[in-house]
Amino acid sequence: MVNGSRGCVVWFGHPAEHERDILIRAGWQIRRVGTAIGVDTGAHQGDGVVALADMRHCDAPALASMDRLMAEHSGIPWIVLRAPETPAREPSAKRVLESGREILMAPVDMPRLLEALRRAGNAARQDVTGGDHLAEMVGRSPVMVTTVASVHKFAPVELPVLITGETGTGKEVAAAALHRMSARRAGPFVPINCGALAPNLVQSELFGHERGAFTGANMRRIGHIESAAGGTVFLDEVGDLPLEAQTNLLRFLQEGSLERVGSSQPISIDVRVLAATHVDLEKAVAQGSFREDLYYRLNVLRLHMPPLRERGGDVELLAQHFLDHFREQHCSYARGFSSAARRAMRSYSWPGNVRELLNRVQRAAVVAEDALIGPADLDLRTNVGMIHRSLGLARVAAERDAIVACLRESQFNISECARRLSISRVTVYRLCKKHQLQLEDMR
Numbered sequence: 149m150v151n152g153s154r155g156c157v158v159w160f161g162h163p164a165e166h167e168r169d170i171l172i173r174a175g176w177q178i179r180r181v182g183t184a185i186g187v188d189t190g191a192h193q194g195d196g197v198v199a200l201a202d203m204r205h206c207d208a209p210a211l212a213s214m215d216r217l218m219a220e221h222s223g224i225p226w227i228v229l230r231a232p233e234t235p236a237r238e239p240s241a242k243r244v245l246e247s248g249r250e251i252l253m254a255p256v257d258m259p260r261l262l263e264a265l266r267r268a269g270n271a272a273r274q275d276v277t278g279g280d281h282l283a284e285m286v287g288r289s290p291v292m293v294t295t296v297a298s299v300h301k302f303a304p305v306e307l308p309v310l311i312t313g314e315t316g317t318g319k320e321v322a323a324a325a326l327h328r329m330s331a332r333r334a335g336p337f338v339p340i341n342c343g344a345l346a347p348n349l350v351q352s353e354l355f356g357h358e359r360g361a362f363t364g365a366n367m368r369r370i371g372h373i374e375s376a377a378g379g380t381v382f383l384d385e386v387g388d389l390p391l392e393a394q395t396n397l398l399r400f401l402q403e404g405s406l407e408r409v410g411s412s413q414p415i416s417i418d419v420r421v422l423a424a425t426h427v428d429l430e431k432a433v434a435q436g437s438f439r440e441d442l443y444y445r446l447n448v449l450r451l452h453m454p455p456l457r458e459r460g461g462d463v464e465l466l467a468q469h470f471l472d473h474f475r476e477q478h479c480s481y482a483r484g485f486s487s488a489a490r491r492a493m494r495s496y497s498w499p500g501n502v503r504e505l506l507n508r509v510q511r512a513a514v515v516a517e518d519a520l521i522g523p524a525d526l527d528l529r530t531n532v533g534m535i536h537r538s539l540g541l542a543r544v545a546a547e548r549d550a551i552v553a554c555l556r557e558s559q560f561n562i563s564e565c566a567r568r569l570s571i572s573r574v575t576v577y578r579l580c581k582k583h584q585l586q587l588e589d590m591r
């Protein structure tokens with residue numbers, strides 16, 4: 149990938165001039181591939197390449213060629229552009245639609261296409277880390293071993309999973325792993341940030357709309373849930389959904405069908421729903437801002453992503469992983485971390501979790517002038533200084549970490565936790581209260 153570029157789109161078909169211009173302005177390179185049979189895309193998995201199957205203006209031989217290429221390059225994420233007149237029942241067209249990671253309906257909504265490309269590009273780069281489905285869930289700490297075991301257990305089960313955890317703990321990474329380890333792995337994985345949807349368009353974004361459903365709805369458009377047919381939809385920040393959309397989502401979960409805005413025709417869609425939240429949904433239910441019945445529908449299986457500060461040595465493991473990954477694409481003097489940097493990383497509280505670690509490591513890899521990254525490169529001096537100044541604070545943090553780690557290792561069995569820590573059950577409860585640990589939230 150060229151520095152400063154988002155990556156390369158291999159466009160199988162004919163982009164319109166304005167579509168090309170917008171993509172190029174957004175930093176994408178475009179490699180156009182004709183519809184001749186036997187053509188080579190020039191694309192390889194791991195290049196950060198995204199392929200785009202443009203079904204507009206496609207005749208039967210072109211569709212057959214597209215179908216074959218998608219099968220040959222199944223390791224590359226494909227986005228499909230579909231036209232209303234696309235013959236979806238024709239076998240090769242059906243396979244093309246089924247193999248798309250995301251399907252967009254023509255006329256192309258360019259911001260939506262750019263967003264889909266960005267997601268697919270990120271996935272393509274993550275896939276470089278290896279064939280193991282959980283390759284990107286780096287971590288060997290007891291809490292992560294337990295979390296990964298849950299992912300293994302939950303992935304093949306066709307039930308909703310509610311993923312909880314602070315920001316940046318890897319909720320989307322876990323959702324993608326659940327999808328890729330499920331029988332739906334050949335279907336699309338469609339992540340939606342519910343908090344980022346424009347309030348007046350939430351319904352249409354999720355469920356689609358018919359032509360003329362509202363002012364400006366010039367074309368029929370399928371929604372995110374429908375575009376995940378055969379795959380998995382990931383509703384990130386589900387607590388941000390307005391109540392009206394919650395009602396429709398509940399109906400979809402109960403009946404397995406949805407109605408596009410402006411239509412009363414139910415459409416059956418086969419989609420697994422995963423949802424995530426970093427807010428306390430139980431509290432939102434108690435406050436009346438989240439439907440209780442929807443909460444129970446989403447919370448069938450629950451996966452908690454532990455904060456980075458509870459993952460012990462994983463901080464160093466992840467830091468080295470991010471540094472190695474960075475060095476595959478960029479020049480850096482840095483090869484590893486000094487012991488002072490390791491200590492600083494261990495004592496820091498990581499409020500932004502894995503995302504913050506990734507950002508700090510990338511920055512450090514750029515500014516470091518030595519083979520070993522130091523605390524200053526990570527900009528962690530102040531924090532470490534603060535902790536060293538206050539032994540009391542360090543003790544409190546260590547006590548909290550110990551109780552949290554032990555509770556998880558004991559599967560939240562208070563008696564077991566008390567036994568392991570050689571304290572009484574009453575003390576376990578007292579410490580939970582002291583450190584404001586809500587057992588329900590941690591599970």
Ligand SMILES: Nc1ncnc2c1ncn2[C@@H]1O[C@H](COP(=O)(O)OP(=O)(O)OP(=O)(O)O)[C@@H](O)[C@H]1O
Binds near residue numbers: 285318426453
């Ligand atoms: N265990 C992990 N191993 C490697 N990378 C990880 C891991 N967990 C998270 N990451 C990386 O950290 C970043 C944040 O992860 P992700 O977006 O999944 O977090 P999130 O919990 O969904 O965040 P938010 O709540 O803000 O949406 C991503 O770049 C992701 O690839």
